Amino acid sequence: SGSTVVEGNDAVLAFANFYKAEHGGLCALGNVVVAPSARGLGVARYLVTAMIDLARQQYSAREVWVSCFNHNTAGLLLYPQLGFTPFGIEERQAWDGTRVALVQMKQILT
DSSP states (O other): OOOEEEEETTEEEEEEEEEEEOTTSEEEEEEEEEOGGGTTTTHHHHHHHHHHHHHHHHHOOSEEEEEEETTOHHHHHHHHHTTOEEEEEEEEEOTTSOEEEEEEEEEEOO
């Protein structure tokens, strides 16, 4: 739900959606992808902020959740700057069988 793209210079720079969207409840942000050429330019900040606004306006959401793997340093640093707080960590297995941590964060909307 809520599939959103950011465009610039006649190209798609980023994409995100909600893998769960409950009206009046929870929106879970997923598939946040930024093109390598657009990284470090504020595109992810813009996109995630737009998704939070979408959760408020279209779904009247009370919370937005996001999950971020431990190797995604940029995401782990960005999400708390945007008001997300960690609430859980799950152990997962990467495609090569190594252990990875999935950090779960949420933002309470007011």
